[in-house]
Amino acid sequence: MDRERFDAGLERVIIALVLGALCFGPLANGASDPVPFLVGQYLITAAALVWGVRLWCKPRPRLLLPPVTWAVLAFTGFAAWRYFAADIEYVARLELIRIVVYALAFFLIVQNLHRQETVNLVGYTLVFLAMAVACYAAYQFFTGDFRVWWLPGEYAGRGTGTYINPNHLAGFLELILPLGLAYTIAGRMKPVLRILLGYATCVIAVGLGVSMSRGAWVALAGALLFFFGILLFHRGYRLAAIFALLLMGASAFIVVPKADVLRQRAARAVEELRGPEYSRYLLWGPALDLWRENPWLGAGPGHFDYRFRSVRPQEIQLRPDRAHNDYLNTLVDWGIVGLGLVLSALALLAAGLARAWRHLGGTAADLGHRRSNRFAFALGGSAGLVALGLHSFVDFNMHIPANALLAVAFLAFLTAHLRFATERWWMAAPRLVTGAITLLLLGAAVFLAVNFRRQALEQWWLAEARRLPLFSSLQAAHYEAAFAVEPRNFETAYLVGECYRVQSWEGGFDHRELAGEAMTWFERAARLNRFDSYSFLRHGMCLDWVGRSAESWPWYARAEELDPNGYYTVAHVGWHFVQRENYAAARPWFERSLRLQWKHNPIAANYLEICNRRLREAAGRDDTVGPSPLTK
Template identity: 25%
Template sequence: MQSLALIFFLFGFLVAGVLGTETRLLFFWPGAALLGLAGLLATLKWRLRVVFPPSEGCLAAASLFAGYIAARCFVSPVAGYAREDLYILAGAWVTYMLTVTAASHPRWRTALLAVLLVLVLGNLAMGFIHLSGHWEYHVVPSFMRAATVGRIGGFFANPNHLGAFFTMVLFLTGGFLCFGRGGAALKMCLGFLCVSMMLGVALTASRGALMGLAAGGVIFFLMSLGIVWQTQRQFFWSLASGGLVVALLGGAVLWKVNEEYLKGREMTSPMANDVRLEIWKAALAQHAQSPLIGTGSRMFYEGSIQYRSTELSGSAGEALFAHNEYLQMLADYGWVGLGLLVLVLLTHLWNGVAFLRWFVTHRFLQTGRVLSNNLALCLGALTAVIAMMVHAFFEFQFHVAIPALTAALLLGLLANPGIEATEKRGAKLPSVRLLSKLLLTGASGLLLSGPWLHGRSDYHLARAEIAQVQGVDFERLQHLNAAVDADPSNAEAHYQRGLALLDKLTADQRSPEHPVLKRATVDLEQAVALNRFHYLYALALADAYDAVGRYEEALHQIQHAIALAPLHEESRMALAVHWHRLGDFVQAEQAYLWAGEAPAWNEEGTSRWIDNYRLLLQHAALMRAAPPQP
């Protein structure tokens, strides 16, 4: 059963690596189900064969962190947002626990590295497709990647996340290349893949990934030299000089590959004036609302709108993420979440360094061999974690499934790097193993139930979006009905169905007694009840209330939307349209002019305040020209 669990684990990781490459859960569900099945089989086995004992300090820190994040997800104000963090956390916990326990044998760890390299090859192949000019190509039919022309994305929607994935796998592969066992052919292949991943990071043009790559490269070089100094001192100077030359040449190649694009980005968006600086202000403003435990899982979706900086360009889109995992943790989970995250990182890094020290002072003296797969993977995981910590200052890669799962795998390697029980006994902590297994049971159950409870609704919602783009209104409404039926707690499904029903109505049909309008109003009320922080939900409900003559309630929803999005043209313009409908042209004009001063504009091609203001002027002119009523 243990071997079967590991087979499902490897397959689930592979599927998640191909599909779980967005911040939404839509494509993660197949991989989640397979990971849940792997975790369930491991739980049924309960007593897993573990080759090396894991660090109970690492297990304790990881269990505390996972338990807190899960608890915060369950009590967050918007369940739909919280489940995105919750299910990625569940997948990461299954990955972590199986890496620490059942996959502690070197054979299975080699298989994990092989799966990662298969994903690397797949991402490189996708990168070639993007470079050929098909920048929007997506691996799933009928879907398009939100492309950034000139930057490859692989399976990922965001090139920065591909850079993060390549960086983590690169150092793991580099460790195996330098210190792992294997013949010349294997080492040549690994060397080729390392060079390919470095070029891939360069072609993503992710400055954060390049910084992480540079930081990890320095640490990898210094740690490798430290191991050589302790074990093979006669080769130290030749390897140090040769490694330095290779590092300089590699840096020069990476610079030349990306020189023009990076110079262009620096000219148009210099690091000193990067838009992230304004986004970080919004994250800190949200954090100030609840410093200790944060405002809730992924609540920066709304915090980025409510606390938007006035220094941002009016045409800049919504940030949605803090573009800094540490600030996002502060905003969503508070000081408790950030403190536990730091504890997890420090305990695992310390355990990895302890293994390197044990290897050079004990294991090497016994065997006389420096080549070891455990040493290779531990060194690679250490440097990969440091690289991802640096990159996390500039991105939100761990809100995407496969980078989060890869990070969990790296931490699992550090939690159980391969210290033999007869040589070094770690501290025993009561109930840690029981707690971690109970969390594994819960995570597995979540991953297995999620596709049925929420995945079907996500699927129908995506199909409805495609139907809307294609202009097939009947099919759109059918899928929206199926999405609501599959998951009544899906606020977005209620909102989209409410909009679709409103779109069907003509001006003459917008009467208080019309059944379609009543049904649309109920849907929008449900959407607002499920997520009272989304200003567009409130504005849509206000539109429905105006149509049915519930004007006071409509005004209340508009005022609520203005509080949620105080800088946005859309919320201000809704107030103007409300007064316009009621015939109060004085207040309507004031609101239209106020909307014209909004620091955050509506997108080009959508309704703008000036268009509605012109309509108001036309209506006023017609009223003046009309003969007086007797």
């Protein structure tokens, strides 16, 4: 009896930790920044350790292992193997940490949170959490106060809720809305709770509307067609489904033509397809070029953004971060093997749900007119994943940790529902298997704990450095302290080099020593990330500064090779020729830089004017070399 009570207590601890991780991420700006993600990482790690203890509390533990679990395990193993062959170790390790956290969350839910009472608790909590976030988004939209907590908003005119990007808010809401709708229509509960869930679902719909996310609107429409299409085959809900579909069609027919905002967003989508200054569609061709370099294994975990400069089109001068297509981004980073494993997990889940559907209450013969929370979660969770899956064709919600963790949780809960169809997925775990699982959990926990400590200290030093005067000696010392904690972070090495470079350019008596120190750090950054053009660029600039221009060209050439269409890199190649007083050679580089980025490009504009003036002086008359039309 005491063992059973202790086991129940451990189960409640796991539920609290997992639910805390699921709820904290959306409230912490999607956990996109390192520190909020560390909180979720800590909670999942603690839950994994508790699970390890719980395994030994049961005299005969059992494991639920449907085919989906093996696909998830295979991708996790592939990610760990791919990490060791990655070009940029630091980036690959951060990506592996995320995958280990998601995999642990998946197995924690499948093995520990499969009771219906637990599923209902998580489902209700997420619906009301989404309602609160949607209320915040509506407040932002209707009051014009677009701050996100205490942070300034970046998307005026669009509700973002607790997220920084409204598209990621929409990804969160579109995942939860079908679940709230399913509970309202098909769930078994008291009338008061049904009314509250229905109200929450309406509020979530408003939050989706004020996000102004076109991709989310289309994805939700597709998910609702799937949702009500399933209900059409259920005798008890057929009339409600037909009515809802007719209502959706009529609303779209009436509202869309009259809504100026919707027309403006649709017009902007058409403009993007024609190729504006910045369009996500322009990223997809270069992404495919990157994938072709290593089609089977991909460019490397999380490497897309760092490899993009070498293939960037002239129209894209911003840093894209992701490919704005989760499937394509996965293909680039993980290759055919990685994407195949991900899609196989989704296909196995879909096939399992199709076979288990009647056991979940998915047919009229099984359920009749009774309501079922089991059926409600299966329907709402599936529709939510459909919505997020459709939205992922034009965005990167699966690279937002909070949304990715929620999607993995839905995948895990639906996988656990497969147990209603058959007993064959249950496997007894003898002590040898239990010991092996415990060792795996301990290994994962140690890996996450070591990196948790390292990242926490690194982020503390980086945060302290950002508060100090820019490029000061004190700031350089803090960046060096951060690098000492995490000596594989090339970005920190670059920042240290920048501090010393700027101090050197102040022209003090020790400017040569400072330039030498800067070059040491830029070399270090280039070794840690051989695809970073700016490390090579800055090294060349330091050589020019100390009068070693004859040695600097290979560094500029390498920078230009890595970023041939980057206006900033191209402008600095021209700057190099100015330092050598070769104005005729410098001028074409500045002109090209201005063609790539004619706004907010003072380096190219100002130095082009200097080149024109010096060339006129050399020619001996003012009309020989006219100013470039780009500077008029």
